[in-house]
Every structure is written in structure tokens, then in C-alpha cells.
Amino acid sequence: MQLSHGGESSPTGAPVARRSVEQVLALAPDAASRKAGTRLGAAGPWSGTGCDASGAVWGLCKGSGSTPYRTVVDTTGPAYACSCPSRKFPCKHALGLLLLRASDEGAFRPAEPADWAEEWLAGRRARAARESNPEAGGDSPRGPADPAAARRRAERRAERVTGGAQELEQRLADLLRGGLAATDRPGYGLWEETAARMVDAQAPGLAARVRELGAISGSGPGWPVRLLEECGLLHLLDTAWLARDRLPDPLAATVRTRVGLPQSAEGPPVRDQWLVLAQYDTPDGKIVARRIWLYGRGSGRTALLLSFGAAGRSPAQALPVGATIDAELTPYPGGGQLRAELGEQFGATGAAGPPPGIAAAAAPAVYGNALRDDPWLDAWPVTLRDVIPVPSRDGWQLADANAHADADADAQGGTRTDARTASALPIAPAALSRPGLWKLVALSGGGPVTVFGEIGHRGFEPFAAWDPGEEEEGAGTTGGPVVQLV
Helix, strand or coil: CEEECCCCCCCCCCCCCCCCHHHHHCCCCCHHHHHHHHHCCCCCCEEEEEECCCCEEEEEECCCCCCCEEEEEECCCCEEEECCCCCCECCHHHHHHHHHHHHCHHHCEECCCCHHHHHHHHHHHHHHHHHHCHHHCCCCCCCCCCHHHHHHHHHHHHHHHHHHHHHHHHHHHHHHHHCHHHHHCCCCCHHHHHHHHHHHCCCHHHHHHHHHHHHHCCCCCCHHHHHHHHHHHHHHHHHHHHCHHHCCHHHHHHHHHHHCCCCCCCCCCEEEEEEEEEEEEEEECCEEEEEEEEEECCCCCEEEEEEEECCCECCCCCCCCCEEEEEEEEECCCHHHCEEEEEEEEEEEEECCCCCCECHHHHHHHHHHHHHHCCCCCEEEEEEEEEEEEECCCCEEEEEHHHHHHHHHHHHCCCCCCHHHHCEEEECHHHHCCHHHHHHHHHHCCCCEEEEEEEECCEEEEEEEECCCCCCCCCCCCCCCEEECC
8 A cells, every 4th residue: 555644643532624625626736636636526436435533534446447446544634545556645536535525525424444444544643652752662852963063064064155155245246347237148157157056055045046036137127126136135145144143043043044054943832723824835846845824813923834745746734724723833943933833733623714904005014024034035924904906007906995995985076096006005926827816806896805915025915815704813703714816
């Protein structure tokens, strides 16, 4: 049986939130898997389906051979096992089983797991128990075998990064002396060569930013201005690294992260009721990065979980968007402390209303405050309350509902006003071509909605929206569920 581990250890005795069809499709490693899994999301090919109170579902799926494929999913992870030969995780059979569960709960009768399913589930739970209690026979946490040797390796890497930063400073100075126009020449290889040098210096963060500079040259009207701005940010990061010993600890940690040095989650874990705001995948070469945004209903904190998957595999972590989980999160160091590591999960509940939001006009100030802690920040998460998507000359905007109403009233009275435009956020170009934009427009129907996303210098990128009938945290919960926009 081919196994796939796709998440955290199962919480014991906790209620399990059933995923929607949209949430299941978000687990697929690629479009082909989504299409194939959808075909298996009906009862026809399945037999012997069942479920138990711990969150396990299983079934036999008829394939091209005489023996059906045995598929079992621990939905609390989620984690998957299937006897098919697919190298994709989850495979189409696991997706089909979850899609059937999402659309037809009556197809699964509560029962004790089949022997083959119980064998896998028992092994998984035994591993989880050993990991959570090393003294009971599990492996003890592994640290550096030789702390002194680990410290020397870190020092040698820091020296290499310093050498790379100094070389990059010289190249930026040469670029400015020679003029930015030279970078628009066909075959101009400065960027790839410089990025390769930063990789040699073990500074992948610097290398990534250098490659981004190469995409700006000749990218459209005003590209020299954009290139100069990004060169300035890269120079700021270089000089910050070279002077890191004189920086405050949070800013120094941010600089180390931006340069590309690995960081570990630290500090006391924060236990809260975490609302899953959004989940989406972005390709990064052959690696797929998954971002999951959470909001702590008690602490008021917003947190980001990051996980990665190799080619053909979905990232390990997956949480149902719109649900609330009782869990511990440990923050990573750095400005803002948004990124966190998911720790022990104590349970999950059903869908809940949106977090408290702010007006669109207040969002740029929130982003500006975040830049003080991390000057290299491209965007910052915010929830916008009572906004209306409206078309603009260059695309779409999210306008404050009150300003929208005032502008309409003035127009009916014959008074020209820019109130709506002045309090509106442009939707980022990257979001204009996504189907999620039209989902947002349809959900709004010209009325106010609550939208979660990121605001940055390119505009606002929406990730999730709530039905107009939803009430925000603290005001009760009514209306429909969250709608994913990515």
C-alpha cells in the first residue's frame, strides 16, 4: 500500500469539521488531479465506504483491474493511504473519496474501520503518540550533535553571506554609475550572473531579489523608476546585513530571514480559537508553497502557516477554510511575527463568521505601520468591512460602502464628488485575471461584503469573502459561509 502523510498528528476525541467540495479541491496537487478526482466524487465507483468518530473515512474504488483500490483518509490531518500506484499526494482516489464525503454524507455509514484501514490508522496513531511523548518510547528530540561545530558552521555561513553582500553592493554601485538604461540591452546577463553569485554565498534571499530585478527591465512604461526603487530596497537589505549587530533584535531577525538564513519558531506557544481565513498555493520553481492565514479570536492575532510540497505532491498542511480550530501556534522571530508553526490541535468546530474588519480608507495606514518593522514587506493582511467592488478606469476597486452611498447621493443631487474614489483600494493586477474576482462581484451584488486579503504597494489582493448576511466576530454569526477567491 502506498502511503502519503499530509498533515499534523490527529487530535484525540475532538470533533471533526467536514470539508466542503471547494476545500477538498484545494488539496489537489494539480489541475489534472482535481479533474480526475471530481470524476470519482460520486457513489458509482465506490463500495465498502465507512467513517468513524475519529475522522477516518475509507472505501473501495473500482479501477481498471479486477481488484478495487483501497483508500483511507484521516481527515484530521489530513493524511492519506491508497493501494494505487500514483505518485501524486493526495491521489485521485483520495480526492474522490473526500469529494463523495463532502457532497453525500449519507454514503458513509458509521462503523469500525475495515481491517486494512485499521492497520494503517493504528500505525499512524502510534507514531503520533510516540512523537508527542518521547519518554514513552519515542525518539527524543534531535538537536545538534556538537553545538560548537554547529556554531562554527553558522559563523562560516555568515562570513560567506557577508562576502556576497559586499560584492552585491559593489555591483549595484557599478550599475548606477553606468546607468539603468544599460540593463535593457538584449542578452544583458548581469542579473542571472549576480544571482548565481548570491547562491554561491549561501544567501538565497538576496538571489531571489536579484532575479526579480531582472524581470523589471523593459517591463513597460516607467520601468527605470521601478528598477531604481527595488535597487534601493536591495541596497537597504545589504547594508542592514552588514550592520546587523547594531540593529534591534526583531529587526535583525527580519534581516536574517530576508537574506535567506533559516529560522526556527521560538517563544511561548499561543493557544487560541483560530479561524482559517484562506488557503492558497503558489509555485516556486519545482516547489509548491502553501499559505494558510489564521485569525485568533481571543488574541486578535493574524498568523501565517507555510508548508511546501515537491513536484507532484500537495504541501503537507491543509486546514478547512472557514472552520475554527482550537490549537497552539508558535511564532517565528522577526518584524510583525506573522509566520507561525502549528503545534498541538485540541479540536475543530464548524464554520464561523468573519473577523473584525476595517474600512478600505484605513488599510494603507495599516500597511505603512507594518513597513516600520519590515521595510521589505510586499503586503500585509487586512480584513475590509463593508466594501463594494466597483469597476474603475484601470480595473476594479473596493470602495467603502458609506462613501459609495454618499457619492451616489451627491450624484443624484447634481453635485460632483470623488468621495467614492478617495476611499477605495485598487484591486492588485494579479487578482484581475482570476475567477475569484467575479465570485466577489457576484457575492456582493452591489452591496457591502467583508473581504480578507493583503494590501501592498500594488493594491489589494482578495483571498476570501463572507456573505453580506454574515456578522463579524462579537456580533453574532448569521448568513452563508466564507467564499474562497484564490
